[in-house]
Amino acid sequence: MATRTRRTQRRTEALSRERIVEAAVELLDAAGEGGLTFRALTERLATGPGAIYWHVANKDELLDAATDAVVATALAAERAGSAGSAGPAGPAEPTEPAEPTEPAERTEPAEPSNSPQDKIRAVAFGLFDAMEDHPWLPTQLALQLSRSPWGSVTPQIFESIGRQVRALGVPEGHWFTATSALVHYILGAAGQNAANSATARTLVPDVDRAEFLDAASKAWKELDPDDYPFTRAVAAQMRDHDDREQFLAGIDLVLTGITALHLPGERGRTTSSAT
Amino acid sequence: MATRTRRTQRRTEALSRERIVEAAVELLDAAGEGGLTFRALTERLATGPGAIYWHVANKDELLDAATDAVVATALAAERAGSAGSAGPAGPAEPTEPAEPTEPAERTEPAEPSNSPQDKIRAVAFGLFDAMEDHPWLPTQLALQLSRSPWGSVTPQIFESIGRQVRALGVPEGHWFTATSALVHYILGAAGQNAANSATARTLVPDVDRAEFLDAASKAWKELDPDDYPFTRAVAAQMRDHDDREQFLAGIDLVLTGITALHLPGERGRTTSSAT
DNA sequence: ACCTGAACACCGTTCAAGT
DNA sequence: ACCTGAACACCGTTCAAGT
Numbered sequence: 001m002a003t004r005t006r007r008t009q010r011r012t013e014a015l016s017r018e019r020i021v022e023a024a025v026e027l028l029d030a031a032g033e034g035g036l037t038f039r040a041l042t043e044r045l046a047t048g049p050g051a052i053y054w055h056v057a058n059k060d061e062l063l064d065a066a067t068d069a070v071v072a073t074a075l076a077a078e079r080a081g082s083a084g085s086a087g088p089a090g091p092a093e094p095t096e097p098a099e100p101t102e103p104a105e106r107t108e109p110a111e112p113s114n115s116p117q118d119k120i121r122a123v124a125f126g127l128f129d130a131m132e133d134h135p136w137l138p139t140q141l142a143l144q145l146s147r148s149p150w151g152s153v154t155p156q157i158f159e160s161i162g163r164q165v166r167a168l169g170v171p172e173g174h175w176f177t178a179t180s181a182l183v184h185y186i187l188g189a190a191g192q193n194a195a196n197s198a199t200a201r202t203l204v205p206d207v208d209r210a211e212f213l214d215a216a217s218k219a220w221k222e223l224d225p226d227d228y229p230f231t232r233a234v235a236a237q238m239r240d241h242d243d244r245e246q247f248l249a250g251i252d253l254v255l256t257g258i259t260a261l262h263l264p265g266e267r268g269r270t271t272s273s274a275t
Numbered sequence: 276m277a278t279r280t281r282r283t284q285r286r287t288e289a290l291s292r293e294r295i296v297e298a299a300v301e302l303l304d305a306a307g308e309g310g311l312t313f314r315a316l317t318e319r320l321a322t323g324p325g326a327i328y329w330h331v332a333n334k335d336e337l338l339d340a341a342t343d344a345v346v347a348t349a350l351a352a353e354r355a356g357s358a359g360s361a362g363p364a365g366p367a368e369p370t371e372p373a374e375p376t377e378p379a380e381r382t383e384p385a386e387p388s389n390s391p392q393d394k395i396r397a398v399a400f401g402l403f404d405a406m407e408d409h410p411w412l413p414t415q416l417a418l419q420l421s422r423s424p425w426g427s428v429t430p431q432i433f434e435s436i437g438r439q440v441r442a443l444g445v446p447e448g449h450w451f452t453a454t455s456a457l458v459h460y461i462l463g464a465a466g467q468n469a470a471n472s473a474t475a476r477t478l479v480p481d482v483d484r485a486e487f488l489d490a491a492s493k494a495w496k497e498l499d500p501d502d503y504p505f506t507r508a509v510a511a512q513m514r515d516h517d518d519r520e521q522f523l524a525g526i527d528l529v530l531t532g533i534t535a536l537h538l539p540g541e542r543g544r545t546t547s548s549a550t
Numbered sequence: 551a552c553c554t555g556a557a558c559a560c561c562g563t564t565c566a567a568g569t
Numbered sequence: 570a571c572c573t574g575a576a577c578a579c580c581g582t583t584c585a586a587g588t
Contacts, residue, residue: 014571015571015572037560037561037562038561038562038563039560039561039562047572047573048572048573048574048575049562049563049564049573049574050563050564050565050571050572050573050574051571051572051573053562053563053564054570054571054572055571058562058563059561059562059563135421138417138420138421139417139418139421142413142414142417142418142466143414143417145413145466145467145470146410146413146414146466146469146470146473147474148474149467149470149471149474149491150471150491150494150495150513155495155498155503155506158505158506158509159502159503159504159505159506162505162506162509163504163505165505166505166508172508173512175505175508175509175512176509176512176513176516176521177521177524177525177528178528179505179509180464180467180521180525181460181464181525181528181529183463184459184460184463184464184467184525185456185459185460185463185529187459187463188458188459188460188462188463189455189456189459191417191420191421192420192424192455192459194421195420195421195424196424196425198421199422199423199424216424216425219425220425220430223430227434228430228434229434229438230433230434230437230438230440230441230450230454231430231433231434231437233441233447233450234433234437234450234451234454237448237450237451238425238451241451246451246452246455249452250452250455250456250459252532252536253452253453253456253529253532253533253536254456254460254528254529254532255532256531256532256535256536257527257528257529257530257531257532257533257535258528258532260531260532260535261527261528261531289552290552290553312579312580312581313580313581313582314579314580314581322553322554323553323554323555323556324554324555324581324582324583325552325553325554325555325582325583325584326552326553326554328581328582328583329551329552329553330552333581333582334580334581334582
């Protein structure tokens with residue numbers, strides 16, 4: 001009732017950069033890009049703005065730190081999953097069968113084999129999931145990239161993917177190209193997917209994701225037939241696609257390109273595909 | 276002299292949505308994301324904010340319109356270059372022997388052949404150049420994608436690439452996957468490159484791009500050897516890479532994956548590579 | 551129908567002052 | 570060294586009023 005929202009929690013731990021970043025992530029998760037405000041932060045942390053500025057230079061730095069933290073967690077979680085080279089790594093990750101339209105016997109690499117390809121897929125899905133959990137992540141990633149292209153986040157992702165590119169046997173001269181291609185595809189596709197999910201949740205909360213894609217598909221079908229013949233033709237495919245399956249197919253496509261172009265001897269072996 | 280900046284130009288043409296978007300692009304080009312302000316716009320167009328709001332719902336819509344306009348121009352410019360459809364698709368695609376590691380006799384497809392591959396490269400470089408000319412474009416693209424994933428810009432790019440994927444002979448069932456992979460790579464890689472250029476220009480105006488990459492490369496070499504062995508190893512490659520050559524190599528990599536995976540009969544023919 | 555411009559609510563950031 | 574909180578400059582947006 002009081003117009004003055006009372007401080008939600010007495011400050012138990014001293015203010016610290018870490019605590020501030022943590023609160024920032026919570027605010028972003030709860031209310032999106034617009035939810036992170038120095039005033040909201042101030043209230044949640046039970047301080048004044050000056051206290052925050054003591055630990056953090058400005059809002060951009062805070063956003064970068066939040067982005068860094070979330071990406072680091074995603075990559076660390078993945079690394080743990082494939083950690084012990086020995087570990088049987090548990091049964092088959094029965095998270096959920098997904099069950100999209102029909103096929104997709106397995107959407108993801110069910111058994112975490114230790115091949116470089118599977119590790120790349122694991123890293124990719126780690127980022128994929130992080131973007132679904134934190135819908136603000138793709139945008140912030142793009143913003144940070146434009147602020148400092150080779151800043152703190154890029155090396156993290158680059159390293160995770162690059163190690164596996166090296167393990168694949170790609171000759172050193174092509175490491176940069178191959179890794180860049182993978183990273184660009186992964187960030188782009190995962191981001192697009194996260195945007196879909198977020199829009200489905202936000203714009204039409206009562207409607208599920210399938211219905212959202214259905215609406216988008218219908219919009220595509222109503223495009224000008226002269227200007228957009230291809231997009232119209234592919235509208236149904238867009239509606240019916242399963243995200244994770246599609247994402248995985250794209251990764252395999254890039255992996256196939258890498259092996260075909262840079263591992264002339266082993267075309268057949270590397271990528272799974274239909275087989 | 277007067278503290279009040281006099282209206283820079285008497286309004287010659289009536290205010291229109293088109294004129295507003297044009298001014299918005301000019302402001303973005305001149306001063307970046309922060310340069311577009313309703314106050315700046317108001318002054319440049321010699322009006323009040325209310326007039327602008329008569330033609331445009333809000334700032335997001337204006338940014339979307341500016342993004343749309345720039346992308347449309349980029350794609351139209353490319354389309355003009357490769358007009359004819361009659362082409363018998365040429366002999367055996369002697370586009371270029373690739374030969375990555377050192378030479379780069381010519382960075383881009385010099386002669387605009389009519390093969391689908393070359394048209395894809397042309398579209399890609401059209402977007403690449405647009406992002407270099409308009410450093411705010413990658414970020415706005417990402418923002419628009421997160422606002423309305425299948426909005427107005429996506430179909431434009433999707434259509435341009437997708438038509439060529441179809442012309443490539445990719446079976447219909449794979450159109451969506453193949454086109455998505457190409458689009459994600461192109462947007463991601465072009466955006467990263469644009470960020471590099473923009474940072475080189477902005478942060479260190481007196482220093483050229485090569486020196487900027489040199490600095491970034493040095494930063495990579497100083498990363499923790501235990502945590503970042505790959506990134507450190509690839510730092511020199513990052514420093515020495517030629518942007519357009521690299522960009523093209525990535526496109527060819529994805530194209531190779533598409534042909535290898537989806538055109539089983541014609542592995543040799545499509546993408547140039549070493550042959 | 552189209553435009554004006556004062557006013558409002560909100561935001562990032564600063565800084566003199568406290569402990 | 571770390572925190573407080575009032576104050577400042579600026580921004581997107583609204584709206585009663587004009588033509």
